[in-house]
Amino acid sequence: MKNTERDGRLAGTQIAGSMLETIGGTPIVAMRRLMEVEQLPCVLAVKNETANPGGSAKDRPALQMVLDAEASGELRPGGTIVEPTSGNTGVGLAIVAAQRGYKCVFVTTDKVAPEKIALLRAYGAEVIVCPVAVAPEDERSYYKVAERVTIERGAYRPNQYANPSNPKAHELTTGPEIWEQTNGRITHFVAGAGTSGTITGVARYLKRQNPAIQVVVADPDRSVFSGGSGRPYLVEGVGEDFYPAAWEPKMYDRVIPVTDLEAFTTARRVSQTEGLLIGGSGGLAMAAGLVVAREAGPEDIVVVLNPDSGRGYLSRVYNDEWMAKNGFLEMRGTVVRDLVDARSTIIYVSPETTVRDTIGLMRTHGISQVPVCQGEPPFAPAEIMGSVHEASLLAGGQMDDPQWLGRSVAEIMRPALATVGIGETLEAAAMRLEGSSALVVLEGGRSRCILSRSDVLSWYEQQA
Ligand SMILES: Cc1ncc(COP(=O)(O)O)c(C=O)c1O
Numbered sequence: 463m464k465n466t467e468r469d470g471r472l473a474g475t476q477i478a479g480s481m482l483e484t485i486g487g488t489p490i491v492a493m494r495r496l497m498e499v500e501q502l503p504c505v506l507a508v509k510n511e512t513a514n515p516g517g518s519a520k521d522r523p524a525l526q527m528v529l530d531a532e533a534s535g536e537l538r539p540g541g542t543i544v545e546p547t548s549g550n551t552g553v554g555l556a557i558v559a560a561q562r563g564y565k566c567v568f569v570t571t572d573k574v575a576p577e578k579i580a581l582l583r584a585y586g587a588e589v590i591v592c593p594v595a596v597a598p599e600d601e602r603s604y605y606k607v608a609e610r611v612t613i614e615r616g617a618y619r620p621n622q623y624a625n626p627s628n629p630k631a632h633e634l635t636t637g638p639e640i641w642e643q644t645n646g647r648i649t650h651f652v653a654g655a656g657t658s659g660t661i662t663g664v665a666r667y668l669k670r671q672n673p674a675i676q677v678v679v680a681d682p683d684r685s686v687f688s689g690g691s692g693r694p695y696l697v698e699g700v701g702e703d704f705y706p707a708a709w710e711p712k713m714y715d716r717v718i719p720v721t722d723l724e725a726f727t728t729a730r731r732v733s734q735t736e737g738l739l740i741g742g743s744g745g746l747a748m749a750a751g752l753v754v755a756r757e758a759g760p761e762d763i764v765v766v767l768n769p770d771s772g773r774g775y776l777s778r779v780y781n782d783e784w785m786a787k788n789g790f791l792e793m794r795g796t797v798v799r800d801l802v803d804a805r806s807t808i809i810y811v812s813p814e815t816t817v818r819d820t821i822g823l824m825r826t827h828g829i830s831q832v833p834v835c836q837g838e839p840p841f842a843p844a845e846i847m848g849s850v851h852e853a854s855l856l857a858g859g860q861m862d863d864p865q866w867l868g869r870s871v872a873e874i875m876r877p878a879l880a881t882v883g884i885g886e887t888l889e890a891a892a893m894r895l896e897g898s899s900a901l902v903v904l905e906g907g908r909s910r911c912i913l914s915r916s917d918v919l920s921w922y923e924q925q926a
Pocket residue numbers: 520548550551654655656657658659660661698699700741743744769770
């Protein structure tokens with residue numbers, strides 16, 4: 463029997479014709495306990511995109527992009543799809559590709575949680591992991607690698623950042639669903655923006671129905687959308703260091719910056735109080751949603767879009783050790799903060815600094831090691847690239863060679879200094895200092911200062 467004949471047999475049943483038919487139609491759920499605890503005047507509800515088969519909002523644009531590429535002839539039967547993605551779009555594309563007979567190659571960065579990469583591979587996709595701490599124009603950047611692989615394999619590249627089918631998917635499905643599910647009574651829509659497909663697509667539809675609906679962008683506080691440079695922040699999938707094609711400022715009434723700390727603690731709070739397991743970007747959207755809801759009136763309905771599940775972040779946002787190491791949790795007893803409270807600067811060198819200048823800097827500050835970091839402080843952990851130590855400078859015995867002194871530290875640097883969370887115990891820091899001459903102290907996921915062995919020794923000495 464052919465599938466077309468089988469489809470006829472499904473008529474009148476509630477059996478979906480394939481996984482593709484289960485994309486969309488996600489529920490909106492009131493945040494009952496949060497509304498109560500916060501004594502919110504309005505209704506605060508979540509459009510829960512984890513109910514999609516791939517577990518995220520990205521199933522929608524994935525399907526739309528493939529359908530539109532088939533229609534335009536860009537994607538032919540048995541073809542290959544190549545996309546640089548932080549995970550969710552990959553899952554969506556992998557589901558659509560499996561069902562429609564395409565191969566998938568995904569290019570991603572080492573900032574992405576390892577579970578997400580394993581997940582893409584589980585769907586049968588090939589995944590190429592690139593370093594996050596390189597400029598977009600660098601040949602190793604994930605944008606560049608994706609370009610190269612697309613050409614080499616004669617593949618179709620959906621390019622969610624520039625593809626109009628991405629916002630179109632949300633304009634055709636997510637927006638109308640929210641309008642109908644709230645009976646046209648939605649007053650505020652809050653979502654994070656990465657490609658901006660979700661927020662723009664939903665905004666286009668909702669504003670056509672009622673231009674008074676407030677559309678609010680929740681944004682990592684260093685991303686360009688809220689006026690930052692695009693770094694550093696650790697929440698995944700949202701915020702950018704450039705403006706994607708779908709970014710349409712006239713569609714948004716407000717942009718609310720949210721720190722990693724607020725995003726992660728809100729994610730944990732929603733999971734624990736509502737039984738809705740959300741990821742870091744869902745926490746970010748909810749943190750902004752709470753800001754909006756606290757200011758709203760009794761007639762208002764605030765809908766926050768939750769893009770994906772906390773299951774993809776069990777080793778990060780939901781791991782106490784990771785949270786503490788990155789400076790998001792405070793331990794009991796004497797903690798690193800007690801030693802470094804007054805310090806807020808980090809002495810560092812850039813990868814292109816010469817060996818000569820590095821030695822000069824270390825002498826000026828009377829320090830015996832210095833981290834090599836990409837960009838401007840504060841640094842995200844992935845931007846702390848290596849270290850230079852007095853011992854390693856002397857080790858080569860090339861000090862009198864003037865050419866060697868003129869080289870960049872990137873050529874001679876050693877592995878990065880270990881890190882310690884500002885809320886971790888002094889004991890934990892002391893143990894880590896056995897293997898690292900100094901530690902980079904992280905607060906809220908960003909570098910704050912350096913903690914050296916002598917800092918810890920003199921603290922103990924003063925206490926004695
Ligand atoms: C986890 C997560 N949240 C939010 C977004 C943002 O959605 P959009 O790209 O439609 O702006 C993404 C996008 O990749 C994401 O992966």
